[in-house]
Amino acid sequence: MPRVQKTCLHEALQLEPSAYAIDAGYKWPTPDRRLAATTKSGRNPLAARGQAATVLEKLTEESASRLADVFPGPLVLPDDELTNDPKYPPQSFRSWFNEPLRKNNKLNSKRKTLYVAYTPEITPGVDYMKQWRQPKVKKRSKSASEKLQPPLDDIIKYTGAFYHGLSVKPFPTRLQFVPWTEPKESGERSSGIQYVGLLAGNNCTRIRARPSPDGIFGGQLNLEDLLDAAIEMVPKEAYSIILLVDHDMYEDEDDDFCCGRAYGGNRVSVVSTARYHPALDGHAGIEFEHMWPASHCKSYVEDICVANDTQSHLGTDQRGSTSGPLWAALEAVRSLQEPVTLEDRKGLWFSRIARTAVHELGHCLGLDHCIYYACVMQGSSRIAEDVRQPPYLCPVCLSKVAYAIACELDGGDENGKEMYIKERYRLLADFCGMWKHVGMFAGYGAWLRARLEVVDP
Template sequence: MPPRTKSKVCTHQNLIFTPSPHAHEAGYKQPTLAQREAAANPQGSLLLPSESGRQTPGPKESTFPAPLVLPDDELSRDPKYPAQSTRDWLMGGYRNTVTKKRKTIYVLPPPGCGVGSESVKGWTVPRLGKHGKHVKGEKDQREGWTERATEDVLGYLRAFYWGMEVKMLDVGEGLKFMRDGPKKEESPTLWLSTNKPDDLIGIRTRATPQGAFSHQLNLIDLLEFAIEILPQDAFALLMLVEHDMFEDQEDEFVCGRAYGGSRVAVITTARYNPALDVIQGVERAHAWPASHCQEYIQRCAQPRKKRQKMATVEEEQQGERVSPMRTAVTAHTSLPPLNLSPSSAAVSGLWLGRVCRTVSHELGHCFGIDHCVSYACCMQGSASIIEDARQPPYLCPVDLAKVLRATGADEKIMERYRALDEFCKRFSEVHLFEAFGKWIEGRLVELDASEVDRS
């Protein structure tokens, strides 16, 4: 559980780009810079000066920080998780390849509710209890995910996986949950129709009397459904769901999963609803990029009695340039605080940004990309909703090398960044996208400078 938000607004004056003090206690050790540079190279080794012209400096910590590794984070629980280099990824037999006949990422909007199952729509409404009005003046977000938001996810993926064709899957009159199926099931079941005549797939459900939602849908059944309707020309299919999900009876909930080898992913928007932030302990003020705030990390990583002085990271000045992370944090703090009285656009954008980060992560698994352990990265594993909010939307140098190779955009890194920046500019009131856009602009300046250095 993150520390309670204080009444004062944190300025995030000092930033930390190395693992937290807790990382050493947990047994995590970040790969060395040389190891990380080699991991980003398809040959699996460092390029010699004679091979690359003048040797360029490696990625800066103030652009690509290390994982935070705070208590209860994924890497804190499994600090020895093996790294996947670009060479490992290229050599892996599990990797799906984009081909001329299989080059489209499809997005399937959340299913509606058919005749006789109207009450199922109510399952998407969160139970807020005494936290129903936790932020003064904030619009109630219980109304649900919108069609416009699904279109925005589509636009984000077009930029993130630049070079791929990304489009909505045509399901005719729309996909709907139905109560009545071809056979009686032992457990409560909803039904979804496939693209085969008279073919229905059962989706198990369960009631959760003490949960944040009254009912949940079974994730495994939804993934099986996605496999069944996967178009022949699809590289991958992303299915969005508004309902809360569970994977097995021991789960409290699950936000999504990819069957990478089968090229399908299912994501729920339910738990990312800002209306649940207080109940779930999600820290808004220190969401990325402010998750690298020294004061916040110290409070999370060290009990008050054991706190030690942490080394402050000084900004690396290159002429008049400021690091992309500092620029991103400045953009984050320039907008009205999210824990006071945020605008409706800011709150809706907060929800959208969380979903966008997760869908880009899960689709990464469809490209055969494993969890990242070397950097703070979009492909990091996550152990909780709380950790989700702290992770960045960008890809680290290692995983970006994989995506560029997979999508055929090896020589188009600048175009990809510009496409993402263009998307972010549409959401100037949204903290995540405003910060991400400024990070991208700083990264583009660095890439331009490296080109000059090599000339």
């Protein structure tokens, strides 16, 4: 397979929501509200008693300007999650802090372990499930038949760095898919539904399965049943558990597929690796050269807006950047070519799983979808949007995670919180350095190092 020649020069970065956001009805929170959303009080931290409004406005704009090339706004492109739901309610630090479900699920010294449950083993009685893992693409390629098993040790290492301060361990019981002999209900007999069992120790949960509506996979597993199984598995000493499956998933009968979901109140999540297979990139409409961080390429964003009849809005956003951590991330991926080797494809696939895993675990810590910035906690409506989103936590979401771990769990103060953030950045940068041949990790590593130059000079 020949290497693909890049055609886009990525001459500048888009730092604000796209022109398309205007048509979608999305309104980016003001700099004042974005700063206020990082505090427990819900007030702009730059505000001071007796301060003139003009002084506060100037300080706020200066702060927003310094953060612009670090934490840009969400892109809001056609069919994105925020395009479909532009008025999704924001979750500030204050609203997160006061959320009743979160208050009942705080981290503590006896409950601070995140368990990663490896993809269940397929036992002889359900051998047919092995075929369900192979994507069916129109142009059959060697990569479509590759078994890209998740590297459990690396998922644990990445999650451990991302949620530094928590203990991340492999789930102690090997899970298995086994036959389930219970008869189907009448409605399920006519819909193609069948059952398999998910065995964890002495407990077996019934999992519904069906053919995938788009024909990409031979079978899908029901997400709600998998989450119910995960709830039954949570050890007493665990804060949370994430279940990895290498089968396609669906949520309900109207759903085509689903890649991940969390029951935050129960502190469980499930992630499917199936749709992230690189062999499906063409089917998903993924442009390799415009995955994050190149998703913020200004010409790329503007071309999409023009193609969707938003020309009249072009020019309302004149900002374009060629500096800062996001630019450093872009520079780090310029030389990377579309994956050719098996190791390259495994790395690409792994980066997508890693990003989704920490997103779903964020929900277990009480974080809702983010609407303030481009952020790993953004909601996503499709795979093509997934790969355009960043791996980092924005200032609002980072303030929540840092407070939960450094303050509530470890008893630290504001200084301890800042030290925690720096150490977390260093650990993540070290991890990314081991995967610098993979776009997301190469970009994230460069972003982290540039960020550290500012917060820890």
